[in-house]
Amino acid sequence: MATDCIPQLRFKFDKLVVVRRDVEHASADGGMxxxxxxDRQLGVTEAVAxxxxxxxxxxxxEHNLVDLVRQRIFGLLGGYPDGNDAARLADDAIYKLxxxxxxxxGPALASQPTLSRFENAVGPRALTRLGHALADLVIGQHCARLGGRARRITIDLDPTDDPTHGQQEFAFFNGHYDSWCYLPLLGFVTFNDETEQHLILALLRPGTSAAKLGALGRLRRLVQKLRAAFPGARLRxxxxxxxxxxxxxxxxExxxxxxxxxxxxNRRLEKRVRRLMGKARMLSRASGETEHLFGETRYAARRWKAPRRVIMKxxxxxxxxxxxxxxxxxVVTNLPHTxxxxxxxxxxxxxxxxxxxELKAGVALDRLSCSRFLGNQFRLLLSAAAYILVQALRLHAxxxxWARAQVTTLRERLLKVAVWVTQSVRRIVLHFPTSFPWQPAWWQIACAVGARP
Incomplete structure (x- = not known):
């Protein structure tokens, strides 16, 4: 067979090494x-669509909504966060699968212009539905996993900065972060004494938003949903x-x-901790090490209607x-502990x-480069949906x-696997390399997610 038209490269080692691009229907992402x-178990992409x-x-x-959602979410998980990556994946056998x-x-995947129109066509009502759907999906997943029983569920909310580099709507200069940015609000839930904090909320906000903007409404919603799913749990x-x-x-309260x-x-709190700080200085001077002491007081900020218990460190x-x-x-608290x-x-x-x-490095949470604010909120939620799948993968591991591995590590060692794809009338066969170094763990996790020998 003539090989003149096959692209190839040569390395002059001890023996000539020739590299050829001649294996059709192969992919670098077999582990996906x-x-x-x-996703078939949880229905994440179908819930989004x-x-x-x-x-x-x-x-x-030509490309229905489920296909577009899957192309974007699986692209994020595979390390292809931009719509511009569409051309590279258009004929990839694994992404078609x-x-x-x-x-x-099968037909090629959607192009970059199609994906851009898709992201920018989503309206505010759809985004509200999507935020509810992802929260319900996470709660439903863990309700089924724990049988509806949990002793304690902890909610953590935190803002983060997503720097912007263009003329995106509502991207403003934030002096605290010293950059033009958005200020998303992210929420996580932890069940009992588990270590994994599960993403449940992702709300995009303008770059100069107050830290608590939108927090009260989201807390109301989360408390209501968690109480309905776990009626016996203490919420924290x-x-x-x-x-x-x-x-x-x-x-x-x-x-x-x-x-x-x-x-x-503030001055009032610093005055109350002054005596405790003096004792800590004496201890540190004597030991030559970092020292800390704890105490408590009753304190009311000017806008509070009543004093509350404040822990001093x-x-x-x-x-x-x-x-x-x-x-x-x-810290202010209503807990009775020491x-x-x-x-x-x-x-x-x-x-x-x-x-x-991990969200930023692994699923491009900070890749908010749409010109429209709502388009970027949709991107934020797509990244959140991708992360939900990763966290489910860790549970199966x-x-x-790999149970605590970062997204980038999981991608490098479990998802980026060279594969050759063939098929017959009745089945599709993925041919993995026999020398795949993480094969035992991959095999074990594959069985955990539903594969059978």
């Missing part, structure tokens, strides 16, 4: 079938200092929700070749920052070293 199996309305002329539609198309002869909320408004605290909320420093931080630094901290225990509960919310970093 794991996420396809999870069901919230949208297709206003295109039916006779001219992910969209339930014939991997060998942990929030950063920007959320410590009287309206938020009164709502939590009226609903019987436990809370631990940070408070910003008096900390003196020491680093080599630096002067000691005083670091007083405050001050040290309450602060330990609050400190656990710090892992939310790791989840946010329980008992393996």
């Amino acid at each position: 079938v794991l996420l396809k199996a999870i 069901s919230c949208l309305r297709d206003r295109r002329q039916p006779g001219k539609v 992910l969209l339930d198309r014939d991997p060998l002869t 909320v942990r929030l950063d200092g920007g959320f410590a408004g009287d309206d938020v605290l009164r709502f939590l 009226a609903e019987g929700v436990e809370y631990v909320v940070a408070l910003g420093k 008096a900390e003196v931080v020491r680093h080599a070749d630096r002067a000691p630094k005083s670091n007083p901290r405050f 001050p040290e225990h309450v602060y330990a509960i609050y400190r656990q919310r710090g892992d939310v920052e790791n989840r946010i970093k 329980a008992g393996t070293s």
Whole structure:
């Protein structure tokens, strides 16, 4: 057979090495079938598509809404976050399979212009439905997993900055982050004493939004949904200092929700912690190490209608070749535990920052490059849907070293697997390499998500 037309490269090693592009129907993303199996169980992509309305002329539609949603979500999971990546994946056999198309002869995937029109055609009502649907899906998934029983459910809300680099609607300069940005609000839930914080809320906000903008309404919704699904669970909320408004605290108290909320420093609080700080300085001076002490007080901010219990942490931080630094901290709470225990509960919310970093690095949460604000809110929710699938994959990987792996690690070692695709009348066969180094773990997880030997 003539090979003149086959692209090839040569490496002059000890023996000539020739590289040829001559294997048809192959892909670098064979492991993505794991996420396809999870999506069939949870119905994430179908839930997203069901919230949208297709206003295109039916006779001219080549790619339906479910296909477009799957192309974007699986693209994010495979490491292709932009619509511009569509051309690279148009004829990829695995991505055709992910969209339930014939991997060998099926039509090509949607183009970048089609995806751009799709993202920018979503209206506010559809986005509201989608936010509800993703929350219901996460709650339903864990209600089924736990049999509707949980001792405690913890809600964490946190804002993050998504820098912008164009003329996107409502992208403003935020002095705190020193950049033009959006300021999304993200919400996570943790069940019992588990370590995984499950994404349940993603709300896009203008770059100069107050930290608590939209928080009270979303808390009302989450408390209602969680109470309906887990009637016997104690609910607990942990929030950063920007959320410590009287309206938020009164709502939590009226609903019987436990809370631990940070408070910003001010003269009144610093005066109350002064004696405790003095003791911490003496201890630090004697030990030469960082020291901290805990105490409590009753305190009412000017806009609060009643005083509340405030935990004080008096900390003196020491680093080599630096002067000691005083670091007083405050949290308001309705928990009855000791001050040290309450602060330990609050400190656990710090892992939310790791989840946010993972969202940005793994599923492009910060890739908000549409010119329209609503288009970027849709992108945010697509990233959230993709992350829900990843978190479900980690649950299925329980008992393996991948149960706590980051998205980028899972992608590199379990999803990026070279595969050759063939098919007969009755089945499609994925040919994996025999030397795949993570094959035992991949095989175990595949069985956990529904595959059978």
